Amino acid sequence: MNKTYTAKKEDIKRKWYIVDAKGKILGRLAAKVATVLRGKHKPIFTPHLDTGDCVIVINAALIKVTGRKLKEKVYRRYSGYPGGLREMTLENLLAKNPSKVIYLAVQRMLPIGPLGRDVIKKLKIYSDDKHKLTGVKPVVLEV
Numbered sequence: 001m002n003k004t005y006t007a008k009k010e011d012i013k014r015k016w017y018i019v020d021a022k023g024k025i026l027g028r029l030a031a032k033v034a035t036v037l038r039g040k041h042k043p044i045f046t047p048h049l050d051t052g053d054c055v056i057v058i059n060a061a062l063i064k065v066t067g068r069k070l071k072e073k074v075y076r077r078y079s080g081y082p083g084g085l086r087e088m089t090l091e092n093l094l095a096k097n098p099s100k101v102i103y104l105a106v107q108r109m110l111p112i113g114p115l116g117r118d119v120i121k122k123l124k125i126y127s128d129d130k131h132k133l134t135g136v137k138p139v140v141l142e143v
Contacts, residue, residue, distance in 0.1 A: 007046040014122075015053045018138035020129075021102065022059040025066060030105035032143045033057065037119050038110065050115060054122040056138055061098035061127045065090065075104065099125040 017036055021029055035041055039051030065073070073090040093101055102125050110116040124133060 005044070005046075007044040007049055007051050011044055012049075012051050016056065016133070016136040016138040017053055017141035018056045018058065018131075019141045019143060020059055021057050022062040024063055024143055026063050026101065026105055029057075029063065029143050030102065030109055032141070033102075033123065034106050034109035036141065037106070037122055048115070050118050052119060052122065054136075055124070055141070056131055056133055057099075057102055057123070057125045058129050058131055059127075060102050060125050061094070063094075063098070063102065070094075098127045 019029065019033060033055050036055055037052045039045050039053065042051055045051055070091040071089060075088050075090070075093055076085060078085050088096075090101065103120075103123070106123060107116070107120050110119050124131070
């Protein structure tokens with residue numbers, strides 16, 4: 001009979017990965033990044049612990065979407081006040097803040113609660129190909 005394995009703090013080793021989003025499809029990129037952030041690619045994965053790695057995404061402004069999502073996909077936020085519903089299409093959000101598009105796609109694939117909030121902090125997104133984290137020597141992650 002096998003015992004259930006639970007990762008311990010000393011077992012968790014974090015690596016840095018870098019992903020080039022140029023020409024990649026948004027949903028497929030976000031799914032792969034969420035998997036790595038969560039740690040599901042590791043044999044020591046434990047659902048209630050943060051066993052994942054850190055991810056850097058570059059060229060966020062150059063992602064692709066399929067179909068008519070640029071015009072039809074709508075991001076909504078509500079302030080809680082009457083008349084406080086704000087809507088923005090994917091096309092407008094990509095022009096205004098391209099890193100927010102990837103951030104929201106990945107965040108919505110992670111668990112809701114304290115674990116999800118801890119995991120999303122390991123994601124760094126840059127809209128061009130320059131990033132400040134060259135000292136961590138990231139490994140290229142293929143999507």
